[in-house]
Amino acid sequence: MADIRLIEELTNAFGPSGFEEEVCQVIRKYTEGFDVTNDAMCNVYMKQKDFSGKKPVIMLDAHTDECGMMVQSIRENGLLNFVTLGSVHVTNLPAQRVIVRNGEGKKVKGIITSKPVHFIRGTKADSTDLSIEELAIDVGACSRQEAMEVFGIRVGDPATFDVSFAYNEEQKLCSGKAFDNRLGCACIIETMKALEGHDLAVDVIGAFASQEELGMRGATVTSQVVRPDLAILFEGSPADDFYFSAGLAQCALHRGVQIRHMDVSYVANPVFMKKAREIGDKYGIPYQSTVRRGGGTDAGKISLEGKAVPVLVLGIPSRYVHTSNNFCALEDVDAAVRMATELIKSMDESMMNEILRKDLWN
């Protein structure tokens, strides 16, 4: 079973896009004994312990950043105007608790402004035409000077939701923030630990990518550095089980790992998808298949790198991603780790060649 403390520390870490340092530190803490390095934009590379440098390379990708905010300007009355880092809908913001990290690294508690009922009564509720420009982060200051001098806030300071992880032992449910995509980060670490000591036909590198929410920027770099032959990508994917009937839902809690045929950013390699399903069936790992109408992942970048890289996207159903509070089932995290682990263990030259379509003329 996945390490709950690892998921707790990863999801609690402060890490809006472009400010992923804390997440990297948690990754470092839980990967003792591995060769772990980073680059200037906080991408982190984790090499398997007996990495040979001579075998085909499988890259495990997950992004480290979460959707957050950045202070855009400071109003005369001390409220902080902000922009979002990544795609957060305006209706998910009012009255949320946030943390702003100031230039000294101090975390300042804030609340996103909202209008209490006393000021709405008798007038038309204005949530329908709300805009980000009207909202602000309130840190409790009463003037611009106080916000800057007492709270140490400056234009450009990052912020994210102030939410702590909790685990319901009885139902094996996790709640917290940033499940998209700290769950994926946990899956890389768990998969690489599960593969330890196995004689593999491939070399495995974990690549933790920054700034995915701003357009897959970290993975643009990691895929060029690693130059993988194949990649497996983990994502905290948006659960849809409350919006569709059981038969139509494709990302339901407790229904296992999600394998993705396509989204706006890529179309999956059909042979890789077939192999994943075969592994699921063989080892009794629950999986669900999806064809996304929207969305996009690092697969959009990785799959187009170099000589074309088949990417398998494994999703962990997560309710309410890109908002402050998420739910996921631990068994779905485990299903993703098992799927990746068994697939890599069973990878041999002929499977690799099949996925790479070397048999196309045969």
Ligand SMILES: [Zn+2]
């Ligand atoms: Zn994501």
